[in-house]
Amino acid sequence: MKHTLRTLAVAAAAVLALSGCTDSDAGGSAAPSDGGGELTPITVGLMPVADTAALYLGESLGYFEDAGLDLTIETATGGAAIAPAVVAGDYQFGFSNMLSLMVANEKGLGLKSVSAAVATTGDTSADMGAVIVTADSPIQSPADLAGKKISSNTVGNINEVVTRAAIDAAGGDGSTAEFVEVAFPDTIAAVENGQVDAGFVVEPFVTAALEAGDRVVSYAYAEFDDSLDIASYFTTAAYADENPEIVEAFQQAMAKSLKAAQDDSDAVRDIIGTYTKTDAEVLAKMVLPKYPSEIDRDAAAKLGDDAVKYGALTAAPDLDALLP
Structure with a gap:
């Protein structure tokens, strides 16, 4: 299974330039294999932080392959860099903070969250x-x-x-x-x-x-907000409409991955050590986020309202268009 981890600087530059750094055939319209056949290649853009541990863990456990997907991971500095690559078709899916997705849709990019990813612990004395x-x-x-x-x-x-x-x-x-x-x-x-x-x-x-x-x-x-979703996995609304079977396969793999991460903190700490340069002492002490099964709509609405207050958005986001 392909697993490309570039340096942050190189990946970010490639994403921003939309230079087509991924396989041009990745994520075509072919349906995922239901076992025994050829896997459907997809590329996911994300940040190599604790927030994305569930996807890395799910890859290591074979959940994406089980869903008929051949997963490639590309890294970048944030959702604002990842979104253009998803829109351009270089990535089929991406990881982004919720506000960047709202901003992107206000600009007409037509993004669609397809899976929860990470949420605050809700602990105001020790959070992620x-x-x-x-x-x-x-x-x-x-x-x-x-x-x-x-x-x-x-x-x-x-x-x-x-x-x-x-x-x-x-x-x-x-x-x-x-x-x-x-x-x-x-x-x-x-x-x-x-x-x-x-x-x-x-x-x-x-x-x-x-x-x-x-x-x-x-x-x-x-x-x-003690239930704030920090980020989600997304694609374009057009890709979701054209490739419902691939999106469903990704959602199934992510559902298993998020549950595995939420249920096994030791496995999460171990997997973070494979894609970040984090020493064992820090891994043992770090506060892990929640890996929720669903996106909290009320917290997302509150985020959108404050984004308008502080000028990040001009109007409250259309959550029906954005959320699964």
């Missing part, structure tokens, strides 16, 4: 995503982030909206924060070198930051 600062930073609460420079893996995505909401909830002015793009693996260094005042990271980088002596100033996902 956080805003970090250095140990000696004067920033002590989310309110202190007002007017500060904060990094996110992609500007204008879910991390920005939930952080602005956390600042407002703590009594600050979230609209005054400045967001800049820094890839998750580079965020700890950017914070410690003073390139930014604070940085938004997800696991395994949250635990890596704590191990390095940095502090968490906000678990912004959990503070925003």
Whole structure:
């Protein structure tokens, strides 16, 4: 089974250029094999973080092959980079944060979520995503982030909206924060070198930051909504209409993968160690997300409303068009 893991920089550049870095025959209209026949090739674009562990785990357990799919994984820095490649047909499916999908559809890209992916734990004292600062930073609460420079893996995505909401909830002015793009693996260094005042990271980088002596100033996902879906797997509405059997096969494989990840945290930690450079101590301590079976519509609506409030969207998203 194909399993391509490029470096983040190279993959991101390739995605943004829409250079056709995947097999041009991948994800054709042929139906998946029902066993014993030729597998249908698909390519999925994602980020190599704890959020995507369920798909990697499902691949290792053979769930995609069982569904008649020959899976290739391509990596990038975020949903804003992955979505254009899915639209261009270079990838058949992608992983993206929920807000980037809403923004893409507002721009007319016609994307469709087909599977849940990852959600907050809902624990405001230890979650899988956080805003970090250095140990000696004067920033002590989310309110202190007002007017500060904060990094996110992609500007204008879910991390920005939930952080602005956390600042407002703590009594600050979230609209005054400045967001800049820094890839998750580079965020700890950017914070410690003073390139930014604070940085938004997800696991395994949250635990890596704590191990390095940095502090968490906000678990912004959990503070925003205890059932917030961070991201989902998606395709284009056109591809879903034209290839219903392939989409159904992907959904079946993902349903098994998400259940396996939710049920076996040790397997999740082990699989994360195969596609990230994370040492054993961090793997053992990191906070794992929830791997839900369904997307929480109410939390998605709340995210859309706040995205309008902070200018990421001009109108509330059409969740009927976006969600499964």
